[in-house]
Amino acid sequence: MxxxxxxxxxxxxxxxxxxxxxxxxxxxxxxxxxxxxxxxxxxxxxxxxxxxxxxxxxxxxxxxxxxxxxxxxxxxxxxxxxxxxxxxxxxxxxxxxxxxxxxxxxxxxxxxxxxxxxxxxxLRGVSKSTTKMFPKSLNLPALKTLTLVQFTFFTSSDNGYAEPFSTCNMLNKLVIFACKLQDDAQGLCISNSKLSNLAIGTMNRRSNIHKVILCTPKLKSLTIIGIPPIFPAPSTCSLTNLLEELKFDCMYGSTMGEDILISWLHLIAKVNIMTLSYKILKLMILKNNSSMRAQLPSFVKLKSLKVEAYPWKCDDRIREMVSYLLQNSPPPATFDIISYLKGI
Structure with missing residues (x-):
């Protein structure tokens, strides 16, 4: 109650x-x-x-x-x-x-x-006066799950990167949405030895997070949400050897550049379970050219692929896009088309 x-x-x-x-x-x-x-x-x-x-x-x-x-x-x-x-x-x-x-x-x-x-x-707000500054470091020794929406991260290291999560020694799940960096920050460094589940996304194109570094050796699940990232796939610390699951869901996918898209695809090439939105698949077709086709990775470990789409989208068209994505890969064990409206 x-x-x-x-x-x-x-x-x-x-x-x-x-x-x-x-x-x-x-x-x-x-x-x-x-x-x-x-x-x-x-x-x-x-x-x-x-x-x-x-x-x-x-x-x-x-x-x-x-x-x-x-x-x-x-x-x-x-x-x-x-x-x-x-x-x-x-x-x-x-x-x-x-x-x-x-x-x-x-x-x-x-x-x-x-x-x-x-x-x-x-803590959501649309005016600049509602900006919330996040501390440079945390003293939360028991924290396992952290969700932040619309915060600004301070620069906390000599190299000009914001690195607010490295002191959370028990952190397992982190969600960052619609956050920004202090104006003089070079990028965001997500450094944590225990983190296994990460979701990161933006709400509008005004985000100033142009570079992300992942020092997360135990990361297994990655979710990209909201407006597509304007930064290339993060540089990583042995990430592709452990990453098991990816969910890529965003709006206005056509705004993502080809180089950025390719960098993300190569980052996730070794995942076992992948969930993609219809918009991401459509983006692959929009950028269907010889250069893009030559750079598509081989998803050699992919066991399950799910595509989220509205029920009025044509299944045949979705299957065609999936075939394009997996042209250099063995077929996954399972493939499903999931309705966005399921459960509503």
Missing amino acids: IAKHCVQTCVLSKRWKNLWKCLTNIKLFDPYNGVIFDEFVSQFLSCRDNSVPLHSISYKNNVRRNYEIPPKTTNILVEIMEYAALHNVQQLEIKAKTDHIRNLELPPSIFNCDSLTSLTLF
């Missing part, structure tokens, strides 16, 4: 009066984005029984653009993060629109929390 409904159970009987104060998993959801809800969240946290261990906090809102909120309520996100860090939370998820909050500064305590195993900061 979401927290608001849990508090309402206090009217059921005397025995239920204070049960809501003992929640170990807190779900805060505001579909209307009123000031009243932010005040409710603040009071809820202050009244909670702090002797009860706290496992997780999930906060979601859906602020309407140009919705004005008084300054006294703009720190509710900071209050939640500080409370989570103070009470040794294990899982923290915050998904909120932040256009109404200017100069949002996240508390250092949330990036120095010994108990956190999962952290999701989905």
Whole structure:
């Protein structure tokens, strides 16, 4: 149950009066984005029984653009993060629109929390005033899963690269979406000895991440999402020998240059399981020329290929594109066409 409904159970009987104060998993959801809800969240946290261990906090809102909120309520996100860090939370998820909050500064305590195993900061906004700066390094020794949306990474090394994840010694899964680099940064270095699952993508063409270096010797799953990357495939540390699964899904695929596309194809040439979007396959046909054909790699280890497409796309056309992609490769053991609308 979401927290608001849990508090309402206090009217059921005397025995239920204070049960809501003992929640170990807190779900805060505001579909209307009123000031009243932010005040409710603040009071809820202050009244909670702090002797009860706290496992997780999930906060979601859906602020309407140009919705004005008084300054006294703009720190509710900071209050939640500080409370989570103070009470040794294990899982923290915050998904909120932040256009109404200017100069949002996240508390250092949330990036120095010994108990956190999962952290999701989905703080989306369209104005420049909502830019969130990510710390140069993290002190999260138990962190296993990290999801970041719309953050700016600082340069943290002498070579001019941002390298914020190298200190997370237990990190297993990392999702980076719609993030940027500090203006003078040369690129993004994702360095981690335990990382096995990485998803990276952009939301618009204004991304300034032009170079990515992967120092992830145990990476097995790679997902490319959103607008196609404007940078070539990352330089790697023995990546192609371990990478088992790839998912490539993007919009406006025709904006990707041929050289960039070829570099990505050669990076993933040794994967076992591959999922491609219809747009990527269509891009291969659009760039169907002798130069492109000669550079197509051989997917020698490919066992399973899945293509995601809308149900109105012609299966025969998709199979033709797949044949073009795999012309230098042995056929995979399984091939499936999956509907984007499956499960909706």
